[in-house]
Every structure is written in structure tokens, then in C-alpha cells.
Amino acid sequence: MCCTGERVNVTREAHTSLIARHFSVSKIVENIQRYFYWPHMLESVSRFIRGCSLCAVSKPSNRKLGLYTPLPMPSRPWESVSMDFAGGFPLSRKGHDYLYVVVDRFSKVCILMPCKKEITVEKQLNFSFKMYGFILDCLLL
Ligand SMILES: [Zn+2]
Numbered sequence: 001m002c003c004t005g006e007r008v009n010v011t012r013e014a015h016t017s018l019i020a021r022h023f024s025v026s027k028i029v030e031n032i033q034r035y036f037y038w039p040h041m042l043e044s045v046s047r048f049i050r051g052c053s054l055c056a057v058s059k060p061s062n063r064k065l066g067l068y069t070p071l072p073m074p075s076r077p078w079e080s081v082s083m084d085f086a087g088g089f090p091l092s093r094k095g096h097d098y099l100y101v102v103v104d105r106f107s108k109v110c111i112l113m114p115c116k117k118e119i120t121v122e123k124q125l126n127f128s129f130k131m132y133g134f135i136l137d138c139l140l141l
Contacts, residue, residue, distance in 0.1 A: 007038055011048045022055050074106040081105060083124075087117060100124060 014020055014028050023031075025046045032041065049055060074080040082105060087098030096114035103110045115124075 007036075007044060008048070010036055011045050015045075015049060015052065016054075022052065022059075025049050071105070074104075077106045077109070078104055079106060085115075085119075 010032060011028070014032050015022060020028065020031070025042070028049065029042055029045050032045065038044070071080070082103045084101045085098050086101055089097050089099070091097050092114060094114070096116055098115050098117050098119070100113040100115045100119065101110065102113070
């Protein structure tokens with residue numbers, strides 16, 4: 001059993017210590033219950049964590065999320081593409097360690113092009129225009 005001042009200290013230590021790293025309410029309560037007991041522990045720990053400023057700004061569950069706005073559907077192939085890089089692969093014989101990924105949003109055709117991590121935007125766009133011509137809309141992921 002703990003008095004009120006000790007409860008706050010125990011909760012703070014359980015929540016903010018280097019080992020705890022701002023865990024959720026249930027994990028903090030589970031850890032505290034190994035050594036301490038007080039009535040309404042769940043509510044007091046929950047109230048403490050709701051007041052934690054670091055959790056308030058950094059945990060995704062605390063952020064207000066808006067609705068996704070769907071992109072307009074393309075009406076023909078290669079009108080709109082999405083582009084991204086995948087990488088960190090072992091070096092190829094030509095020194096490539098990344099893939100430049102282009103997906104046509106209309107047909108879902110996916111093109112993978114080997115490239116280097118240091119590819120410039122100019123080279124990337126040159127490559128795209130040479131292969132596919134003018135692309136009206138591109139979505140960088
Ligand atoms: Zn926290």
C-alpha cells in the first residue's frame with residue numbers, strides 16, 4: 001500500500017524511467033502491481049499518463065487523424081503514376097543498391113529500375129520521361 005505522494009513517484013518512475021520508455025497504461029499498471037497496491041490504481045495511472053506531455057505529442061494514438069482524401073482516378077494508362085525507392089540492397093555488378101519503383105495508378109503496372117542511392121531528381125525524371133513520355137500527375141511516396 002502506498003500513500004498519495006508515493007503513488008505519483010512510483011507511477012512517474014514506472015512510466016518515465018529508461019526501462020519503461022512511456023509504455024501504455026496497461027503495461028505500467030502491470031509493472032507497478034508486481035510491487036505495489038493502491039485502490040483505483042488503473043484510474044490514477046491513466047490520469048498520470050494522460051497528463052504526460054511527451055506522450056501527448058509523440059504517440060500516434062493521441063493525434064487527431066483526418067479522413068483520407070482519395071486521389072482522383074486516372075482515366076488512361078500512364079496519366080498518373082506513383083514513385084518510390086526501395087533499397088539498401090547489396091551492390092550489384094554495376095554498383096546499384098536501390099530500386100526506383102514506378103507504378104501506373106491506372107493499370108497497376110509496376111516498373112523496377114536499378115539505381116544508386118545518390119540518384120538525383122534530374123536523373124530520376126529524365127529516366128521516367130525517356131521511358132514513358134509526359135506524365136501528367138505523379139505521386140511521390
Ligand atoms: Zn509519457
